[in-house]
Amino acid sequence: MKVAIIGGGLAGLTAAAYLSKETDVQGVLFERSPQLGGRAFTYEKAGFTLNYGAHAIYGLDRHILTNMENELQLTFSSKQVDKRKVMYEKGEQLTPAPLDFVNLMKTDILTVRQKVRFVGEITAMIANIHQIKHYNTLGDYLSESGADEDVKELWEHLVCSNFFITPEDARLVPGAVISDYYHNLFLSQRPVNYVLGSWAVITNQLRDKIALTERWSLAMQEGVDGIRYEQGKYLLKTKAREESFDRVIFAMPVQQVVKLLRETPWEPFLEPYEHNTATEVMVYDIGLSRVVARPFSYISDMNHKMFISDVSATDYTLIPEGGQLLQGIAYLSDEPIDGNEDRKAYLNERTTQMEDLFDRHYPGWRDAIAVKRVSKKAMVQSVKNIAGNRLLPNRIESVPFYFCGDGCEGKGELAERAFSSGRHAASLLTADLRKHKQPVLSYRE
Ligand SMILES: Cc1cc2nc3c(=O)[nH]c(=O)nc-3n(C[C@H](O)[C@H](O)[C@H](O)COP(=O)(O)OP(=O)(O)OC[C@H]3O[C@@H](n4cnc5c(N)ncnc54)[C@H](O)[C@@H]3O)c2cc1C
Numbered sequence: 020m021k022v023a024i025i026g027g028g029l030a031g032l033t034a035a036a037y038l039s040k041e042t043d044v045q046g047v048l049f050e051r052s053p054q055l056g057g058r059a060f061t062y063e064k065a066g067f068t069l070n071y072g073a074h075a076i077y078g079l080d081r082h083i084l085t086n087m088e089n090e091l092q093l094t095f096s097s098k099q100v101d102k103r104k105v106m107y108e109k110g111e112q113l114t115p116a117p118l119d120f121v122n123l124m125k126t127d128i129l130t131v132r133q134k135v136r137f138v139g140e141i142t143a144m145i146a147n148i149h150q151i152k153h154y155n156t157l158g159d160y161l162s163e164s165g166a167d168e169d170v171k172e173l174w175e176h177l178v179c180s181n182f183f184i185t186p187e188d189a190r191l192v193p194g195a196v197i198s199d200y201y202h203n204l205f206l207s208q209r210p211v212n213y214v215l216g217s218w219a220v221i222t223n224q225l226r227d228k229i230a231l232t233e234r235w236s237l238a239m240q241e242g243v244d245g246i247r248y249e250q251g252k253y254l255l256k257t258k259a260r261e262e263s264f265d266r267v268i269f270a271m272p273v274q275q276v277v278k279l280l281r282e283t284p285w286e287p288f289l290e291p292y293e294h295n296t297a298t299e300v301m302v303y304d305i306g307l308s309r310v311v312a313r314p315f316s317y318i319s320d321m322n323h324k325m326f327i328s329d330v331s332a333t334d335y336t337l338i339p340e341g342g343q344l345l346q347g348i349a350y351l352s353d354e355p356i357d358g359n360e361d362r363k364a365y366l367n368e369r370t371t372q373m374e375d376l377f378d379r380h381y382p383g384w385r386d387a388i389a390v391k392r393v394s395k396k397a398m399v400q401s402v403k404n405i406a407g408n409r410l411l412p413n414r415i416e417s418v419p420f421y422f423c424g425d426g427c428e429g430k431g432e433l434a435e436r437a438f439s440s441g442r443h444a445a446s447l448l449t450a451d452l453r454k455h456k457q458p459v460l461s462y463r464e
Pocket residue numbers: 025026027028029030031049050051052055056057058059071072073074075076241242243244270271272275279300302348397398399400423424425426432433434435437
């Protein structure tokens with residue numbers, strides 16, 4: 020059985036690593052860029068290890084990576100972000116983010132009465148009896164909840180940071196999704212961790228697992244630009260070749276899946292997923308030759324919807340001796356902005372606001388820059404998990420392919436959904452192959 024996987028990001032690498040254990044499966048993983056990892060790729064510059072995205076893991080002890088660690092024998096270390104140094108800036112006020120009971124007691128964001136109410140909400144979430152699961156969206160729940168504005172704002176802000184979406188979009192997250200997510204996260208002993216050494220520590224191991232078996236090959240810089248069906252096989256076309264496969268897994272952002280399947284017999288089935296919206300942000304990475312200040316591990320500017328992580332305060336492996344690595348992220352509005360000039364002005368304004376945030380908390384940063392990278396438009400999650408959007412299922416009726424990636428159905432959000440859907444796609448494919456042979460071990464919990 021010959022399998023093609025299109026996309027060498029976290030999802031595609033995960034699916035390939037699981038399938039490489041199957042002795043009756045051979046395959047090719049196609050990646051159009053020169054490196055693996057997709058949006059989780061890492062590169063080295065002037066002694067700094069820079070991540071295209073961040074490598075924070077929410078709820079590590081309950082995360083899909085824990086299953087993968089055992090099933091694929093991955094090894095990695097992680098470190099908890101110092102919760103006492105996770106701060107919110109609101110108006111002129113700086114206060115601890117209420118991530119746990121200690122911070123909740125310390126924060127000025129809520130009054131004592133509001134804190135009592137919030138503790139009640141957390142407790143109900145942990146016990147899985149929170150009413151929110153019966154509401155269409157977080158916004159619907161909040162508007163009927165009778166909660167004070169500050170409690171509402173706190174909910175929006177929490178969801179915004181865990182789901183990586185704007186506070187406005189946070190209101191659109193389905194109640195059942197919030198209930199599941201926070202039931203898991205509030206029970207976790209390891210709420211926010213970094214994989215020490217970046218996502219590359221994981222992607223390199225996945226790559227090695229695939230490369231170790233001679234049944235699989237990695238086709239780098241070979242973007243797939245066409246697919247057709249002929250005599251029981253799927254023919255994939257790249258600039259270098261056309262090759263036939265028995266099964267195909269799409270492991271790329273949903274927008275790109277839709278594009279690749281345009282003008283094929285399968286196009287109509289993708290139509291419901293065409294208008295999904297993605298989270299887009301501006302990323303402002305700076306590597307500094309010295310530690311200019313270390314007041315927090317994370318500061319969220321609630322006024323301007325942006326935040327800075329002192330990545331090196333948690334992950335000290337990413338910097339040259341004495342250096343500091345800061346990552347600023349600003350949410351971008353999805354309101355259409357007319358004209359190139361207006362768009363440019365908007366991005367310049369966001370850049371200035373970000374630099375002001377650096378100035379406020381990291382004075383001297385401009386003179387200590389060793390490395391700087393600004394990405395004015397980075398896709399964080401291919402499909403925002405909000406009402407109106409539809410995550411792509413791992414299988415679609417009448418479509419012979421398998422789908423995975425952070426825009427697909429799966430456990431968790433962001434990278435966790437990329438990993439979990441990749442694992443599940445591999446499991447579904449294996450189950451298909453074994454259907455008539457023997458009982459199947461499913462990877463899905
Ligand atoms: C700034 C930023 C910060 C982030 N922070 C976090 C965080 O802290 N925690 C977290 O969990 N997640 C975070 N994420 C999200 C995380 O990086 C993504 O969810 C994850 O990397 C998505 O993986 P994927 O495999 O689904 O997709 P991708 O990474 O997009 O992989 C798809 C791959 O397919 C390839 N491809 C596309 N089309 C073709 C084609 N036609 N032929 C061949 N190859 C093709 C692409 O080149 C790419 O390599 C962040 C993302 C960003 C941008």
